[in-house]
Amino acid sequence: MRFQKLDLNLLVALDALLRERSISRAAEQMHLSQSAMSSSLARLRTYFEDDLLVPVGRKLELTSRAEVLKEAVRDILMRVDTTIATPPQFDPSASDRRFQLAVSDYTAATLIPHVLALAEKQSRTLRFDLIPVPGRPQRALESGDADLMVISRPYALPDHPTEMLYEDELCCVVCNSSRFARSGELTLEQYTAAGHVAVQPPAMDKPTLENWFKERYVKAERIEVTTFSFVSAPYLVAGTERIAIMHARLARIARKSLPVTLFALPTPPLRMQQVQQWHRHRTRDPGLIWLRGLMHEAVVRMDTGPDQDLPG
Structure with a gap:
């Protein structure tokens, strides 16, 4: 033609x-x-x-x-x-569609297992590719490299639709053998003076990264270790006197297998909103409508499990 x-x-x-x-x-x-x-x-x-x-x-x-x-x-x-x-209807049980999801390793460890468990109940033929959130998220959506992104609300794109998924709070994680865990408390003075493990997502540009640190590491004077991975943070405090600031959901998962103790932030509490985002031209895509609904179901499944309380 x-x-x-x-x-x-x-x-x-x-x-x-x-x-x-x-x-x-x-x-x-x-x-x-x-x-x-x-x-x-x-x-x-x-x-x-x-x-x-x-x-x-x-x-x-x-x-x-x-x-x-x-x-x-x-x-x-x-x-x-x-x-x-795009077909006018979407039947997950009869589809072999491959969904590309741009997520952080935090999301991959907390929410995505529940997404996959729910999806498997409806289909054994669907496929999911998890890719890292890129430095320029808009290009990932507009190029078709990502069907859906899960991202913190402040970094969502203004030109494409978003849906709120859930909130998470930040907490402090320390080794069980540390003086903080032994005393059973973490004061603001101790927090300020301690060495910290900081997560520095590799995809962020400089202004965004500066905002990231300003939000999360207020009053933390000694950043001694930086890592690109949310999941690695609790491993990097093991055997040390350092503190890692983590999303509470991920910290609770880490506590199940690592010798770590969780404390509430001694600074003003900080809650992070996670949203899902897709290309504006794909709002009526039946497959993505199904997937977005599944994401909301996965949030409910994630939050109805045990061990949801955060020590203060």
């Missing part, structure tokens, strides 16, 4: 080329030969009267025209997928 003398099939090839910046990888993604993809690129160059991809050293880089086209082409294909290619 042609529109304005352009073979619309070439838009899919263009999308792959601009995303991959590689003829061979784009060909592999589309299950084409490299020569066929090279032919598509030649036709696209002729139509747009632009090289689109140019060699810089050993890599291919986008021209300025290609940079403009990249997001526009992806948006067009997302709209087509949502309005035409």
Whole structure:
């Protein structure tokens, strides 16, 4: 099919080329030969009267025209997928759909096990890919790399819909052999003077990371260890006098298998809201509507288990 003398099939090839910046990888993604993809690129160059991809050293880089086209082409294909290619109904028991979920390791350890348990009751054919929340979340949604993101509300994207999932509070985690655990209390003075283990998510840009630290580590004067992983934090206080600030749900899981004690923050309490977010063009996608509902069910399942009280 042609529109304005352009073979619309070439838009899919263009999308792959601009995303991959590689003829061979784009060909592999589309299950084409490299020569066929090279032919598509030649036709696209002729139509747009632009090289689109140019060699810089050993890599291919986008021209300025290609940079403009990249997001526009992806948006067009997302709209087509949502309005035409997506089935009008979704039956999980008969679907082999693969859902791409962008989540932190905190979410992967706390909420996602309940999502998978509930999903398995309805389907043994659905597939789930967990991917890290990228440094530029908007691109993950708009490129189709992520169907759904679970993210802290302050870092959600303003251009796409969100739904509140749950709140979690932050708490302090210390080793059972530490002076804090032995005394049974953690004062503000002790908290301020102690060494801390801080989580520093690798995907965050500098301004966001500065806000992250300002929110979580107020009055913590000595950050002695940083880690990219929420899950690793309680392991890094074991055998030390350090304090890790953690989401309470994850801390309670850690307490079951590690020699750690939980304390409430001696600073003003801080609660974090977790939301799910999806592309605005996919709000009516029946599969995502089902998945979003499953997420809410998983929250109920997660919060009705034992060990929900946080020591003060």
